[in-house]
Amino acid sequence: MNDPLRTRIVTAPQPGGPEALRLEEVTLDPPGPGEILIRVAASGVNRPDIIERMGFYPPPPGAPKGLGLEVSGHVLALGEGVKGFDSGQPVCALVAGGGYADIARAPAGSVLPVPRGVDLVNAAGLPETVFTVWTNVFEAGALRPGERFLVHGGSSGIGTTAIQMAKAHGAIVIATAGSAQKCAACRRLGADHVFNYREEDWLEGVKAAGGADVILDMVGGDYVAKNLAALNRFGRLVQIAFLNGSRVEIDLMGVMLKRQTITGSTLRARSHEEKAAIASAVRQHVWPWIEAGQVRPLIDSTYPLADVAKAHERMDSMAHAGKILLVA
Template sequence: MYAITIPQPGGPEVLTWAEVADPVAGDGEVVVEVAATAVNRADVMQRRGHYDPPPGASPYPGLECSGRIAEVGPGVSGWSVGDEVCALLAGGGYAEKVAVPAGQLLPVPKGVDLVTAAALPEVTATVWSNVFMVAHLRPGETLLVHGGSSGIGTMAVQLAKAVGATVAVTAGSAEKLAACRELGADILVNYREQDFTEAVTPDVILDIIGAKYLQRNVDALAVNGRLVVIGLQGGTKAELNLATLLSKRAAVAATSLRPRPREEKAAIVGAVREHVWPLIEAGAVRPVVDRTMPLVEAAEGHRVVEESTHIGKVLLTV
């Protein structure tokens, strides 16, 4: 088969379409013939040499895909060759085929085409696991989403609204904020012009920035608030006034999805299928796709994501 490889760390131009060995379905795995994958920040970090795949994972980028099952390995039940699926991956989505643990498979939701389904696994698993399984967002509470127009952000806005929360977002342009409003966001903050701590007192914050926002996030939280850090775009080290955290009886959590054991990923994927898939099939939540381009043009997809001009997901088709 062919895959996008990374012969050496560097800019988008290092991404190379090359012939590689076909994957084999191991115990409890299937091989998926990939229809589409998506560009995630983790792929960009891996290309730069800052985020190695977990042990045993495919060396190729791509943390999600959609496609059809081409091979079913031993110990797999409930899935058959030809089934249309999308999947959460530890890597390998930028390829014509990928081996996937069966617990990380999802059926393509009714009403969603096969290519667009590639926009769903990573964002739904990330948002559901962090906003609901870790932070326990409840109806009537307020969620603040940093980067509201990103793939994760657009899904977080919709899922929080679907369960009856108020949603605030930060973004860097009027166009991005307008897109968030269309998805249901109630409070819009242009971070270039306004301090979010003056605009909202959230019960839960979903943060992709990290160090740069740490103290301000805690300052903004409501009493009994929960901050979940899932990205480090603003750095890795910061000083925090613990007195503020104590006075608010607040909690700070930090999680990553890619290196988790298969069993944990399977539990998250199962929760997504139970809670999120019905919302998608009912039309209450939808994937947001900025653009679709061929996988062989993955370098251009990375440039788009690095420029942060997109709204929602950038997909790559095989």
Template sequence: MRVIEIRNGKGDARALQPGERPVPDVWPGEVLIRVRAAGINRPDILQRKGLYPPPPGASDILGLEAAGEIEAVGAGVTRWLPGDRVCALLGGGGYAEYAAVDARHALPIPAGLDFVHAAALPETAFTVFTNVFEDGRLEAGETLLVHGATSGIGVMAIQAARAAGARVIATSRGAAKAEAALGLGAEVSIDAEDGRFLEAVRDAGGADVVLDMVGAAYAGQNLQALKPGGRWVVIAFQSGNLAEVDLARLMRGRLTLTGSTLRGRDADEKARLAEAVEARLWPWVADGRVRPVVDKVFPLEEAAGAHAHLESGVHTGKVVLRVG
């Protein structure tokens, strides 16, 4: 099968080159997906640079989400049949013509979505669900503050929060992106080019939950933006991972600081999340309240260009590879 490999060491996007690998074996409890499209995520870029190795047992091929048709099913799989259209959360292996995955980590493609848009769903849907609704405990009537609002995660978080009946305050860089966040459903959208967003958030009433992909540079302001009992959820730290936190303010405000990663969770936990995502988020996708936003599509062979586009930061929504 055709794949994209990391060659000539690890570094810039040019290290991504087409190659060939054997089609994966299908073990009991797994399905083999004929991949038609694969989503690109920032962890792929970190892995390409040698900063985010795959967990034990995962493919070294990049790609944490894909969509396509079931090609074969392993022993013990009862839900899926060859030909079923699915999208799936992967531990790796999406940048290829075929990918094997735990059958419990696959979900049906909602009606009306093509493979490209379906491939943009799993990583963002799982991440937003577990961080915003489980760890962040966002409820109807509360306010979510989303940083990086036009990223793949941000786009999903805005729409899902609105579908759940919450208000959204969004930050992004540049007037065009701030405008795009309003179009996605943010009630307040802040151009954070200068990094000072706190006053605007306070004028909007503060936040019950902060979904933070920025990290150190926003730490102090995040803490001050939260209402009493607020939850600050860290899922990335693009500005650095070391920050000073005023513990007295944390205590006085009865605030919660938490964070998580998704890829390293065990198969049973991912299966539990898949069930929860299908029950909670999939109906919103089906009725149009949450729709994947795809910024640009590249052929599989142009994965290097796709990575460069994502790293440029000009995108709104997801960057996707089309396979075949």
């Protein structure tokens, strides 16, 4: 492939709401060494995209221009040294940017074949959530079969994935959500205990259910102290976002007495090598769950790429349950 390609991308030249998003056309160079160009079928909309649109989450150095962190589609072109993929092969991928597009660029190590039995468009809802849950719940959180796992925002893209993966692993799953409809969605996915945080005291409910050994939290703020109170001895709290704020005050005495661990991470800024290692683990451990029907992407809604502002409005409304996708 010698001639430059043209692709649409989505940018936010000025921070703001969904109205700040712009669809523009740019020239795309051929794939560099170790890269794959993907003809995009769909891309996932994720909370970090919203934060980037608002001006609070700048892309890491070297990231492709534009919003979007995960895609599915067909291999369009292979860069020098890329092995294990064929032109036209259905794939899904984690990207550092530029996923809202007709053509996306991905490091080969972050590209995976679409699992058997998963629709190509729906596969766009896998990479960001599965990679995030694997590295935080199973690696950092070291969740073991039989342990109690609590995830907040159980009906979100991360939450719906975490419920299914933890259940497939043999954990007892507890979730919180903000409406009866969302709580019902969590139960359908396999959650053993679900609490509507708008109507009941989820902390007391979790304690009554036996507490939690691992907690995946994206709320932060006043939830941190409550999470530590819900956490059992030797429990692990894994923080991946902070919708209620990143600055908190906690009493470390309880952490010491119960020998708890507090950790957290981000995914986007990790090196290609780190992401490739996560992808390898996901393919080994999670893809079999997906192909066996134990884990599936729960899709809330799809929008044409040109309607990206409507997709962001849906995400901003917090009314969704599962993944929001853009179809190229």
